[in-house]
Structures are given as C-alpha cells and as structure tokens.
Amino acid sequence: MISRRLNQWNNLKTWQPLIVAISLVMVVAILHKAHWELTTETSPLETWKGKTITKGDNETNINFPEDIGDSITFKGILMTSPKFEVYNNDSIVLGEYSKDEALVYDEDLYGKTIINLSGMRILVNGDLSGKFFESEVITVKAYVIENTSYYTENEQSITLNREGWEAMPEDIHLASDTDYYFFTAELIILAIGSYYSFSRIQNLRTQLRFAKHLALFEFGRGLKAPRMIVLGSFFTIFIVGIGWLLGDLQNSTSVFAVTSGNDGILRLSYFSFFVVSLAAIAVSVDTIHKERQSNTLNMLLARPINRETIVLGKALGLTMVVGVPAFIAQVLGLYFMTKAGEMPTIGSMITFLLFGQVMIFTMVTFQLCLAISAKNGADVVIYGLGAWLLFSVVWTLLVYAVSFAIGIDVSAQNFENDPEYQAIASRLALLNPGFVYQMAVGLFTHRTISIDFEGVPGWLLLLSLVLWPLICLRIATWLFKREMRG
C-alpha cells in the first residue's frame, strides 16, 4: 500500500513542488482562518441572535449581553448591497418600527446605511453605496450604543429603549494589513512551487524559446498584413477621438456628460474593447485554418515543437500584432482625454493599459478556439463575427432576456436599479471578457462602474480576468491536440 502510494508520488515528479506548495498554501490558509477566529468575531449572526427583546405595556427594550461602549471587530459577508440599504425619505416611513433592523425609522437615519453582515444588522454613520458590494468579505469594528425612540403600535405610543451596533465608515475594511501578509505569503509559496514545477517540465526552456520565435514571426508577419494596417488605423483614430471626446464631455452639462476623469477612463475602456476586440478577432480569425489550407501547418508540425507551444506562440504573436498598436492608441487616447478633462488615478491608467493587453490575449485565444474547430473558411469568419457581436453588442439584450426569464420586470422604469437585476447582470458579466475588462479597470478606479459588480467580489473578478485567457488557451490547445488523434 505504502509502496504503491510512493510510486504514485514518484510518478508525479514534475508536479511535486506545486503539490507541496498547494499543501503549504492550505496550511497558511488554515492559519489565516485561525487568525481571523482569534482576532475577529466571524459569526456576527450569533451576536445578533444574542439580543433580548422585552416588551412592556408602553415600552420595548432591546438589549445585548455586551456593555454599552464595548467594541467587537466582526468579519463577515455583505448579504445585500449597501447602496440599497441607505436611508432616505424614499426608503423609509418615519416613525415605523422595523423588526428586522431592530430600530425605529427617524430623520436622524437619513444618509446612514444599515448593512447586513452575515445576517447581523449594523448601522453605519455614512453612505456606503459604491464603496462596498454584495458578497464581499469585510471587517467592521462596531460599538454597542444605546438610544431611545418612539413609535406607534395599535394606536398606542411605545418607547423603544434600544441597544444596537454602530460603526463609522472608516472602521470598515475589505482586508487588514495582516490579511495582506497572509495573502502575500500564500502567493509567494504558490509562485515558488509553480517555478520549480515548471522548471521540471522537459524542454520547457526550449519550448518557450520556440514560442518566442513563433510569436515574433507572427508579429512581424501580422503587422504587415493589409487587414491589420486598415484595422490598426481605424481603431487608433477611434480610440484617440473617443478619448478626446470623453475629456471634453467632462466640461459639459449634457445628458452624455462625463462626471470625472475616472468615469472617463471607464467609458474609454468600453470603447477600447469595442474596437480592439474586433481587431483581435479579425487578425486571428483564420490563423490555423489558413495554415492548414496552405499546408504550412504540416511543415511546422513536423518540427520538434509541441502543439501547446504552437498555440501559445501564435496567441502571443497575434496579441502583439493588435496589442502594440492598441497600447499606443490607448496612451494617445488617455493623453487627449486628460488634456481636455481631469486626470484619472494612476492605478486606473495602469490597469486600463495592462488589462487591455490581457483582454486582447483573451479575445485572440477565444478566436483561436473557434478557428481550430471550424471546418471551413466561411465558418471561421461567421464564428468570429458572431463572438464579437455577442460580447460587444448583443450582450445587454441577452442580460435583459435572462432577467425577463427569471421574472424581473425589464419594462419597469429604472429597472436597472433593481438589486435583482444588478445581481444577475454583474454575475453574467463574468462570462463576457469585455465586461470583465471594464469591471477590472473599475475595481482599480473607484470600485464603481456603470454595471456595479453586485454579488461579485473583487477577487472573483480578478480570478475571472486570469481564468478567461487561461481557459481559452487550454481549450485551443486541447482542440489542436485532438486533431492529432485524427
């Protein structure tokens, strides 16, 4: 038994360091969780359930076991989006007692937010809309306070002596410094394990050299291709023009007005995706298919280059073909936008450019999947155009259709502000590389975009940004290798 397990372990020689690293990451994660348990209250609902409500003739008392002024740092998940939990004259009826929130609505609550932290209600002295989103794990340092208010029940005036939990907006965080230390340690361990595992892959260096050779060849060839010259010129003019327009609209009072530099960069990311994704698909539309037709593929396959390396090399090369001109166009677009309007944050500009390249790589690998599986030239073009239309034009209609199908009234006024609609739209957005790009830029801008990522925590968004190209690359490789089996 033991020797069989040892044999199995020895057969995994390449992946041993990664397996060890993942095991260590799990140990660190357990320590991290233990740290949370020791330093924070990870079951806010238990605290909330610990309250006692006593009702007298004319008074109601709500008490917690903790003393007034006591503070506890809670860690939990936001069950609802804070932006839907802000009190204002539209959202509450003054003088009404809310059993769920254990308070009486009054004017003092205007502008405050009652968050739902894993089922516990905490009153925050400020507006949290756009700062935190549904499903995010947050840390809240809250205090027990007491106050008295009055409400009417069965035409009888009742005094509410209430103890409750309150927090200041600055005491709410996504992660603490210690959390970041844990995350960094986990990342470093994973990186070391991956490095040693990859270094054990046979001829990895050679294959990567081949991928670079093929990528540079594709880059040189693709840049000279007439379609790229036309598309490159087109998207450069478009992005630069839109950049200038978005800068100019910051000084406008029209309905299309752009509110800030950050708002401008988010809109620019949408328009960049709109044209750059088309170029990425157009450039890679027939790459494998054409090579198959012209017999250059067989010449390549007979070399000592893996099929994985061919797909990687082609994907990198085609990404460079679109990515280099797109990068220049985006820099120019930003320049003209900031010249006419406000300067967005440095982080947002870096992510706009960096994630732009990731988005191009994703679209190229996505199209490679279609190009490899297509049976003829017409199919390849139709698939490519279909994918572009779906991701950049038809997506919103698709979201409306799905929302309608699950019972959301999409004909109602301002239905876009419906929490259910926003939740479904943001979740579906993870399936669209264009929206993932925009949301990722948004994450590093001010964590608010036209489609809020309700129910989509930041880590899931970043994971989606990484997984999209990796999964497309894996599928393209799998399809390409399947050809080998005949």
Add this chain to the structure above:
Amino acid sequence: MANSLLELDKVQKDYRIRSFGRVIRTTKALDKLSLKVEKGQIFGFLGPNGAGKTTTIKCITGILKSDSGSIKIEGENIEDNSFENKNKIGFLPEQIGLYGNLNCIETLAFYAGFYDLDAETIEERSLELLKVLGLEKDSKRNVGEFSLGMKKRLALAIALLHKPQILILDEPTSGLDPRGVKALRSVLRDLNEHQNLTILLSSHVLSEVQEICTHVGIINDGKLIRQESIQKIREKVRKTAIKLSLRVNNYDKENNNEITKKKGISIIEVNDLGKHQQIILTLKEKQIPWVTNKLVSEGVQIFSIEPQDTSLEDVFMTETGGDSND
C-alpha cells in the same frame, strides 16, 4: 542483427469523423502495421491510394498520434522524448506549404529556429544547402515567386537543415518535371552514399522506387504485406508470377471480367493496336493453359504470346491486386 533506425510495431490508426464533438464514423487507416528501416537504407514505401502511406508518415513525424502500437527511433519510443526524436527526422511533405512573402534565407532561418542551431551554423548550413540544391542564385527571391520544383528543393533544404538521421519524403516527385525528378533522385542518392543518410520515401511512381530504393515495403489496407530488398522481391515474383503480352482479336470487357475472376491473374493493361489488341497480364505459370483455353473457348483469337520483363509495378499489382494509378 542489423541495427533498426526506425521500427514500427503493430501501429494502429483510425480516422474519426465527428459531428458536434461526437464520433459518428470511424475508418481504419493503419491495421497493426509493422515495418523496420535499417540504417543506410533507401526504403521505398509503396501502396495504392488510401493504403495508409501518408498516415504512416504522419504518425512517424508526429503530425498524427497512433492509437496503439509503438514507433521507435534507434530503439527509443518516439513519444517518450519527442523533442530529441523529432530532431532525428527530416520531413518533406507531399504538399509543400511555404510562406510566400519570405525569401529562401528567411524561410530557412524561420524553420531553423525550431532546432538547437546557432545563427552562424544556420547561415553556413543554409548557404551550403542552397548551393547543393541549386537555389543559390534565387536565395533573395520571395518564395511566392517560385515554381513547384524550386519549392520542393527549398523544402528539402529545410528537411536537411538540422542534419537528420532519417529523411522522410512523402511522394517527393509529384508535380516535378522529368528534369526535376532526375535532379532530386541524384541528390537523394548522393545524400545516402556520401552522408549515409537513411531515406524513407513513399511514391506512386514505381519506376522511381525501383531505380533509387534499396528496400521496399508494400502496404495495402493499412497493413504491410511485404518488406524486402528490391532484388529479393523481384526474384520471388519471378517464381510466382509471369508477365505475358498477348496479341489477340475479338477481346472485350466480358472476357476481361471472366479472366480476372481467377485468383492470381491481373490484367495490367489492354491496348488497341488497330487491327489487334494487346493484353498485358501477370499470372502463375500453371494458369497459362487455363487462360488460353478460356479465351479461345469464348471466341477470342490469339495471334502471339510473348514473355515480358517483370518490373516493380508488376510486383505491386500482384501484391495489392489493384490499380497502381494514384
């Protein structure tokens, strides 16, 4: 025991027709094919259309993956270390695909990038090969302007660039004019004699195989039905089959069908000589009286019976029992 450079053992390969990812039909391409190519041989790979020649070559070069069986180079399974083993192979496909916007030097540099060769070696080898293959003057011309013969020569240069141990050529002379065929034959013979390069070539031009190859393997329906030296094959066939030329009259299709129904008799060609017809056929010696009696009983007049030289084509026809025209 001779040292096998290339050895295929019970290689099986099916082609699968898919619809929406599901396999809806399977066609057997190679049926437990086994063959051995020894060092220094020029091995001719013969077979009718669809016999599995190109599939075999694609499996050896790694373009396709066999379903079962083993392909070994110098005793090592090709898939165990495909990088090292692919370095031992030079491949010239039947359909040459080259990037038209590159010139010869750029083309060679591109393909050389997939081998462990430094820039100096690449340049030196490229110039040497272009000279040997007569492309020296055209080295700066774009490949898109090349004739098929020139493209074949350039593809051969690509195949030889990394000094392989075995050169695999799939129908190397297809599309070449007689001068091109002769030149290629001369280059191959030279590579074999002076550099001891082992060559495996598939061809439907049987005379070419007969002229250049030292050994022949005949494949039919995905199986290797014979593998021997050319000399031995000829001798064996001489013992088992005779080639005759009959000058006859009143010979028609029905006679043809009747005769070929008999096992071991193959009609190679029927020529109209105007007054008479000429039938060239292969058969066993003991079948001669049966054929003549059959023809005479059906009203065919026989004017002459002449023996013919047995060529590799006759071997091919006898072994595969089919048409050699690709």
